[in-house]
Amino acid sequence: MANVFVSMEVGRDGVAVITISNPPVNALAPIIIDGLKKRYKEAMDRDDVKAIVLTGNAGKFSGGFDINVFAEVHKNGDLSRLPDVSVDLVVNTIEDGKKPSVAAIQGLALGGGLELAMGCHARISTPEAQLGLPELTLGVIPGFGGTQRLPRLVGLPKAIEMMLLSKSIRAKEGKEYGLIDSVVSSGELLTVSRLWALDIAEKRKPWVTSLHRTDRLCSLSEANEILKGARQQAKKIAPNMPQHQVCLDSIEEGIVFGGYAGVLKEAKVFKELVLSSTARGLVYTFFSQRATSKVPNVTDVGLKPRNIKKVAVIGGGLMGSGIATALLLSDISVIIKEIDSRFLQKGIKTIAGNLEGLVKRRSISQEKMNQALSLLSGALDYSEFKHLDMVIEAVIEKIPLKQSIFADLEKACSPHCIFATNTSTIDLNIVGQKTSSQDRIIGAHFFSPAHVMPLLEIVRTEKTSPQVILDLMTVGKLIKKVPIVVGNCTGFAVNRTFFPYTQGSLLLLHLGVDLFRIDKVISSFGMPMGPFLLQDLAGYGVARAVKGVFASAFNGRTFESDLVELMVEDGREGKSNGKGYYIHEKGSKPKPDPTVLPIINESRRRANIMPNGKPINVSDREILEMVFFPVVNEACRVLDEGIVVRASDLDAACILGMSFPKYRGGIIFWADTVGPRYIYSCLKKWEDIYGGFFKPSKYLEERAKRDLPLSMMNLPESSTRSRM
């Protein structure tokens, strides 16, 4: 705690510089807030202080309120851990203080950090500083007056955009909108801020209190229209979350009854939101995603990542070209290797198409696209492979093909080259069986589309060297993915956990439940779409390829039907040919296709699993549970076998790889809120009626019987077989 403090230095010019120090982001922990109150009192009391500059140590203003405090409140429900900042510190001490304050901003001013700065009478910033109120991503709203001061500084539309979308802006844009008074270099920051503070104190510059400003606010009727539109948008972007509407309520209160009334309302609802299930899930997710970068015996043993500059991707199909796109965008040179020039040209075209798509969506500039393409080359053999740092194989899921590729690579590449495979299911020991390079074989499991989806599942075997794992984690971060290291098993962590998701839905369908109803229930829960629409979008090829793999690896707990084969026989390929469970027409939303019913009935007839030949009668809640509880059950097996370092890694992976709703914290976090006992009893009941697909795992049974959370991976007397 030695470097956690608030310091104050008074210059001969009469300016007190108050500095927040709490590495790495100067989070506003209770001890910092206490320190700020003390330093401010001292500055106000001292006769030699005319004005105050508030700043942060080590090139950062502040990353906001200390999120660890939310996590503590979630553990013990004690709201008294939340200090009174919005009235006591920001309004009474800073904004209404008898001496003016200027915020000197560098690096970042986020959440509570920006709110402190907005309480000051002017804000001076360096150009690169990131300014924003991202509280909604944590399930709360700005709680230090941000819902009131931001609209008064930048106008209502921009403030709503920044808060509802948690979108931060740079200082230049901040200046254009009126959030920042002056943009200066870091060398000038303190000098300009001191002078500015003195100018306010000596009335050469206006003494502006943001909360009392009205010049950027529109008329009441205009504001109502803007808020109405924002509420509709919030319903669409955050249907199951309360904080967006609550944020708009707070803004509205301030517009109708004045800024101070708004501050009071904000403080009240902020506390209510801290205890919401959404905030619990999102705060947990904030920390679980960050914890994934700590891998025992890899990131804590003093290894340094090697520089990976040149990579080859074998296979220019959908996955290979997506992976290549992601690498190129981060300035890594890529050779794309194919078996003939037709496939090679197709791969290069797909990469160019991916990049063009990003230009169209304005995610990258045309210049960036040209630069990325200049780093791409093609190959039909291994002659250029000598100087590579890494190869990522992304060919079809055929074991002999992969084995022969890795045997060839061993001959063609240097001994330091990393051999990664993008297999989504095949055991890595089998992939590398025909080489003597098992220590540098690693899984780089990307999710489709690889240049968009944020997860990189890094699969290690008992033999993969820690250096190789660290190198791939570093590349993953460089290409803006969240790398999560997992152990080796069929399907690895994510696909293994989620195979019962598709199969459970198919089982329900064959028990007589309407497929469009299943999709609706699952998307209302918060998945971006239901399992059948997902199959349509992904195409049926993957489902057909992995069906047998799962059936043989997880004998007795899979459900098989002829449905996908029947769909293909009927000329249905999903979105790719416009015909699947849904009708897919360009430019319009997928529509349920009633002509699919005879195919489903034929598949039901063949499966013949409806009790007494009649469709079962289930509620929406039962549909949800019959789809997700088997997923929880498989997740328990993944934990039991030590496929992940910690339960929260699996939660993070499910959110990033399967789009499990973030605000539900992840599959295990959610299951622990539902209750292991209840999940166990449901699965047991369904096992008796419908068979082995629902059989509860030992891990679940043990925790349910002892009333322990599923996240507790290691029981004192257990013998977890870690594969990490």
Ligand SMILES: C[C@H](O)CC(=O)SCCNC(=O)CCNC(=O)[C@H](O)C(C)(C)COP(=O)(O)OP(=O)(O)OC[C@H]1O[C@@H](n2cnc3c(N)ncnc32)[C@H](O)[C@@H]1OP(=O)(O)O
């Ligand atoms: C009342 C108020 O209105 C409420 C609030 O202010 S809520 C907080 C609002 N602020 C935020 O949401 C910002 C959250 N932080 C971030 O987005 C990012 O951490 C960042 C942009 C600041 C930095 O990103 P990056 O450089 O990639 O580093 P990142 O790994 O995320 O964070 C570094 C460390 O700081 C911690 N950290 C970041 N922000 C923190 C915060 N506000 N509180 C506590 N810890 C924080 C992270 O947990 C991480 O810790 P670790 O090293 O032990 O894992």
